Amino acid sequence: MSKKTKVNAAILIIGNEILSGRTQDTNTSTLATWLNSIGVKVNEVRVIPDVEKTIIDTLNILRKENNYVFTTGGIGPTHDDITAESVAKAFSLKYEVHKEGYKILEAYYKPGEFNEGRQKMIWMPENAELILNPTSGAPGFSVENVFCLPGVPSILKSMLGGLKNKIVGGEPILSHSISLRTVESEIATAITEIQNRNTNVEIGSYPFFHAGKLGVSIVLRSEDQSKIDECNSQILKYINEKKIEVVDR
Amino acid sequence: MSKKTKVNAAILIIGNEILSGRTQDTNTSTLATWLNSIGVKVNEVRVIPDVEKTIIDTLNILRKENNYVFTTGGIGPTHDDITAESVAKAFSLKYEVHKEGYKILEAYYKPGEFNEGRQKMIWMPENAELILNPTSGAPGFSVENVFCLPGVPSILKSMLGGLKNKIVGGEPILSHSISLRTVESEIATAITEIQNRNTNVEIGSYPFFHAGKLGVSIVLRSEDQSKIDECNSQILKYINEKKIEVVDR
Numbered sequence: 001m002s003k004k005t006k007v008n009a010a011i012l013i014i015g016n017e018i019l020s021g022r023t024q025d026t027n028t029s030t031l032a033t034w035l036n037s038i039g040v041k042v043n044e045v046r047v048i049p050d051v052e053k054t055i056i057d058t059l060n061i062l063r064k065e066n067n068y069v070f071t072t073g074g075i076g077p078t079h080d081d082i083t084a085e086s087v088a089k090a091f092s093l094k095y096e097v098h099k100e101g102y103k104i105l106e107a108y109y110k111p112g113e114f115n116e117g118r119q120k121m122i123w124m125p126e127n128a129e130l131i132l133n134p135t136s137g138a139p140g141f142s143v144e145n146v147f148c149l150p151g152v153p154s155i156l157k158s159m160l161g162g163l164k165n166k167i168v169g170g171e172p173i174l175s176h177s178i179s180l181r182t183v184e185s186e187i188a189t190a191i192t193e194i195q196n197r198n199t200n201v202e203i204g205s206y207p208f209f210h211a212g213k214l215g216v217s218i219v220l221r222s223e224d225q226s227k228i229d230e231c232n233s234q235i236l237k238y239i240n241e242k243k244i245e246v247v248d249r
Numbered sequence: 250m251s252k253k254t255k256v257n258a259a260i261l262i263i264g265n266e267i268l269s270g271r272t273q274d275t276n277t278s279t280l281a282t283w284l285n286s287i288g289v290k291v292n293e294v295r296v297i298p299d300v301e302k303t304i305i306d307t308l309n310i311l312r313k314e315n316n317y318v319f320t321t322g323g324i325g326p327t328h329d330d331i332t333a334e335s336v337a338k339a340f341s342l343k344y345e346v347h348k349e350g351y352k353i354l355e356a357y358y359k360p361g362e363f364n365e366g367r368q369k370m371i372w373m374p375e376n377a378e379l380i381l382n383p384t385s386g387a388p389g390f391s392v393e394n395v396f397c398l399p400g401v402p403s404i405l406k407s408m409l410g411g412l413k414n415k416i417v418g419g420e421p422i423l424s425h426s427i428s429l430r431t432v433e434s435e436i437a438t439a440i441t442e443i444q445n446r447n448t449n450v451e452i453g454s455y456p457f458f459h460a461g462k463l464g465v466s467i468v469l470r471s472e473d474q475s476k477i478d479e480c481n482s483q484i485l486k487y488i489n490e491k492k493i494e495v496v497d498r
Contacts, residue, residue: 013294016451016453016470017453017455017468018277018278018281018294019281019290019291019292019293019294020281020282020285020291020422020424020468020470021277021278021279021280021281021282021283021284021285021291022282022424022455022468023278023455024275024278025274025277025278026273028267028270028274028296029267029270029272029273029274030270031270032267032268032269032270033269033270033271034270035270036269036270041268042268042269042270043268043298044268044295044296044297045262045267045268045294045295045296046293046294046295046296047277047293047294047295048293049292050453076433076454076456077433077434077437078433078436078437078440078441078454079437079440079441079444079452079454080444080452080453080454115434115435116437116438117433117434117435117436117437117438118434120434120437121434152456152458154458173269175269175271184325184326184327184366185326185364185366185367185369185370186364186366187327187366188326188327188328188365188366188369189365189366191327191328192327192328195328195329202265203328203329204265204266204299204329205325205327205328205329206266206272207325207401209401209403219266219271221265221269
């Protein structure tokens with residue numbers, strides 16, 4: 001794949017605990033930040049329950065519409081961990097013990113501790129490629145363009161390093177932020193005009209409250225640094241004219 | 250709608266800033282917790298970019314598959330705030346100045362401050378119902394079963410009180426948690442057996458790391474408290490037998 005190609009991904013968060021509000025998902029932001037840094041744009045995120053048919057159907061849509069799909073959750077040892085079996089069904093693959101995975105966990109645990117629950121974690125779609133887990137032993141896995149990661153944020157983070165060589169990104173998406181002591185409605189018209197003159201830069205406008213004060217962050221995103229610089233200088237010219245204060249955020 | 254009916258919802262998070270990883274979404278957890286408390290089960294969450302066609306297409310799927318859809322983001326004054334116009338198009342409605350909304354904002358701002366940017370915020374689908382905003386004036390709105398809320402978490406939270414009477418939930422989904430000093434694989438087989446005996450209770454198992462120690466939270470969810478109690482006593486019997494420590498989480 002040429003480095004100039006646009007590469008995109010979907011993130012599929014699997015877990016009733018996110019949908020009930022019990023658990024605050026942070027894996028989306030971790031994965032999205034990392035993917036952006038290696039030139040992969042996240043098109044879509046979906047959060048779905050631990051329901052086999054839903055996992056299969058959603059996965060079969062997302063894996064066709066995106067270069068990559070990253071799933072989180074449902075690969076542990078308990079009854080509600082059904083991601084691996086669902087992925088096998090989505091690809092019409094056998095669901096079986098992964099021999100290399102078995103050896104890894106057999107060596108990881110003390111003698112006698114590699115029990116039935118733990119053995120469930122190396123049941124995977126046939127011929128799955130392992131994603132090594134430097135934190136807690138049990139590997140993730142990939143099948144074609146689908147990469148299955150755990151739901152526990154610290155474990156997920158520790159596995160991204162080992163994934164990097166398996167993902168081929170496009171040009172990294174560059175960004176630049178300017179935070180202003182103003183409100184969106186004061187600058188909306190001017191920013192719209194600047195956006196219209198800079199169609200290759202995506203301009204985002206995000207209000208914030210920080211230390212009791214209102215402000216707006218303007219975020220410029222593009223694959224081309226020179227286009228960001230040009231757009232940025234137009235914004236700086238405008239805010240200088242209007243004497244709008246630039247602040248740290 | 251009878252109180253016994255199952256009522257479900259989808260959450261649609263609209264915003265490039267979530268997909269780029271720049272902003273950590275917290276509105277999902279806020280909305281999901283609130284919806285659960287009024288008997289509405291969240292079936293699905295999607296995060297999509299500020300792209301008109303994507304918003305229209307996604308909304309037209311979700312509003313047919315769910316009793317309610319809650320959108321967040323994209324209703325501010327800037328060029329990237331395209332939710333209201335997209336909702337109008339999804340419903341084939343005119344996009345126009347909302348007269349009541351106009352009066353609210355005209356009264357909210359000081360004379361001369363109700364500028365073009367701010368006036369954009371009361372352009373809505375025709376006949377939209379307002380959702381009042383006690384924090385910053387600009388209202389959200391609903392059309393049929395679609396409720397459009399802002400992206401700023403503190404503003405969104407402040408608007409839920411005014412929404413409550415517009416949402417008819419089913420039986421509240423009750424839950425009970427037990428946190429244990431163990432690891433999932435030690436209890437997986439027993440919990441699977443208990444789940445199989447208690448098909449009306451959804452049992453979730455969630456590993457955690459807290460104060461440097463491993464643990465597992467078991468979450469029981471059902472609309473029927475007596476079924477939760479019965480399932481809970483089976484779990485307590487098991488952990489007493491195995492001398493597994495119950496901990497605070």
